[in-house]
Amino acid sequence: MLLGALIDDAGNGASSPAERVRDRETMQRLAEGDASALAAIFDRHARAVFGLALRVLEDQGDAEDVVEAVFAQAWSQARRYDADRDPVSAWLLTITRSRAIDRLRTRQTRPNTAPTATERALVELPDTALAVDHLVVLAESATRLRQALTTLPYLQRMAIELAYCEGLTQTEIAARLEQPPGTIKTRIRTGLHRLRETLTE
Amino acid sequence: MSDPQHEQYEGLAALYAMGALNARERTVFESHLEICRTCVDEVTALLPVSHGLAHAAPPVEPPEALRVRVLQSVTGETESPLVPNRETMDDMLTAVEEPEAPTVHVEEPARSGAGTLFWLAATLLLAAAGAIGWYVAELDRRVTDLRATVDAANALTVRANTSLAQARTQANERNVVLNILAGADVERLELDGQPIAPRARARVLWDSDRRMVFLASDVPALAAGDVYQLWFVLPDGPASAALVEPDAAGSVTTLVEVPDTIPLPVTMAVTVEPDGGMPAPTGDIYLLGQVN
Known part of the structure; x- marks a missing residue:
């Protein structure tokens, strides 16, 4: 698989070129304040947005609040969306990650609410049965990336997930996983290269 | 670089x-x-x-109630949940109006x-x-x-x-x-096209700081999976200098790192090798510049 195809797929989620054109038209209507366009965008992308929010926050209520904030932002910022730069799914998921990490940090300032790294590790294994239950058809690259993540050694996967899902820096990840920063640097680098190799095979 | x-x-x-x-x-x-x-x-x-x-998180179907909540609160088409005290105030109204109280x-x-x-x-x-x-x-x-x-x-x-x-x-x-x-101190070595590439020409220039540039023109296009490799040809055998790729016009401009162990001037050659290069030349010589 070519990396270019991965980039397209990664940015595009499970949508086809025709769906991307449809997304672009819907965003135009959203920018004009058409409420039915919001419903259409929600129906197409809420599964990915909710999935990512749940992955980061591991809390149904918090994840639902983030979904609401993401679509509120899509509604108010539709005019600023640049279809030539990002597919809608990538735009929404960037917002989702940012909002979810904000929420996570707010929550972590309250005591005894943040799961420990070990607790997170136990629940972070991607649940393929969940996807089947929800009859979700995934892009090949997304599935491969998910599978590739599960094959990484524990420290590599945890370091990458803490960086992505919690927005932590190398030093913060090192403290969380009780490892020297140099080890974290190596693990993230090795892990990312292994993911890339899997996706470009 | x-x-x-x-x-x-x-x-x-x-x-x-x-x-x-x-x-x-x-x-x-x-x-x-x-x-x-x-x-x-x-x-x-x-x-x-x-x-x-971002796409590695498994998609999850959100509850239907969330869809209703999002569409209502965001577009404000129905009652806005931005006035959260409404119920409390209704309770208050009811409580105050109760004749028993x-x-x-x-x-x-x-x-x-x-x-x-x-x-x-x-x-x-x-x-x-x-x-x-x-x-x-x-x-x-x-x-x-x-x-x-x-x-x-x-x-x-x-x-x-x-x-x-x-x-x-x-x-x-x-x-x-x-x-x-x-630079005023630049030295050069001309490389001539060999029988397999008679029109090819190349020139290596370096200054007193041993910074070297390799320039070539009319270099034949490569077959897929091949690469040109530039060599320092030393008395005890060739040492790889760089891998070079001609542009569509057959021209090359590339900087070459010269290890301290390489004496200058030095005989240089270009061969075709498998992609990634080889530790020693195995393919045909396309360009050769000998130090007299």
């Missing part, structure tokens, strides 16, 4: 692609990116993987006056709640606007920095090439 200090930045490209450097580390690394093609290439290779992680201090004749005051107070409260709701919505909108701007700016910054670093690396290389060519 790579920064001679590259080793101390080893591994930071992956952290940069993941956004896992703090502000100070990021600034330092971005300075290094401006002069290190190795790191630019690594960041460019890893960014799609880091972006792709008159306050003992209120005399019967005063009830109509108290009722007027209550409605006035209730009207003011509702107006205040509406205003607060509007204010909260307005604040929320402003924060949302700011966040979107920051998100977009962050995404653009990473991309722009990567493109800028690539452009600067190329510009720096061109500057080095020009400096070598323009």
Whole structure:
């Protein structure tokens, strides 16, 4: 698989070129304040947005609040969306990650609410049965990336997930996983290269 | 071209692609990116993987109630949930109007006056709640606007920095090439096309700092899976100097690192080798420049 195809797929989620054109038209209507366009965008992308929010926050209520904030932002910022730069799914998921990490940090300032790294590790294994239950058809690259993540050694996967899902820096990840920063640097680098190799095979 | 200090930045490209450097580390690394093609290439290779992680979370069907809540609250087409105290106020209205709950201090004749005051107070409260709701919505909108701007700016910054670093690396290389060519102390070695590529011509130039540039023209196009390899031909055997790729016109301009162990001038040759190069030449010689 070519990396270019991965980039397209990664940015595009499970949508086809025709769906991307449809997304672009819907965003135009959203920018004009058409409420039915919001419903259409929600129906197409809420599964990915909710999935990512749940992955980061591991809390149904918090994840639902983030979904609401993401679509509120899509509604108010539709005019600023640049279809030539990002597919809608990538735009929404960037917002989702940012909002979810904000929420996570707010929550972590309250005591005894943040799961420990070990607790997170136990629940972070991607649940393929969940996807089947929800009859979700995934892009090949997304599935491969998910599978590739599960094959990484524990420290590599945890370091990458803490960086992505919690927005932590190398030093913060090192403290969380009780490892020297140099080890974290190596693990993230090795892990990312292994993911890339899997996706470009 | 790579920064001679590259080793101390080893591994930071992956952290940069993941956004896992703090502000100070990021600034330092971005300075290094401006002069290190190795790191630019690594960041460019890893960014799609880091972006792709957004799709690695399994999609989950949101509850139907969430869809209703989002569409109602966001578009405000029906009752807005931005006035969260509405229910409480309804409860209050009901409680006060209950005939079983008159306050003992209120005399019967005063009830109509108290009722007027209550409605006035209730009207003011509702107006205040509406205003607060509007204010909260307005604040929320402003924060949302700011966040979107920051998100977009962050995404653009990473991309722009990567493109800028690539452009600067190329510009720096061109500057080095020009400096070598323009130097008063430049020395040169001509390489002639061999029978397999009679029209090909090449020239190697170096200055007193041992900075070397290899220029070639009319180099035949390569078959897929092949690469041209430049060699220093030493008395005890050839040593690889660089892998070179001609552009569509068959021209090459590339900087060559010259290890201290290589005496200059030195005989140089170009052969065709399998992609990735070989430890010793195995293919046909396309260009040869001998030191007399």
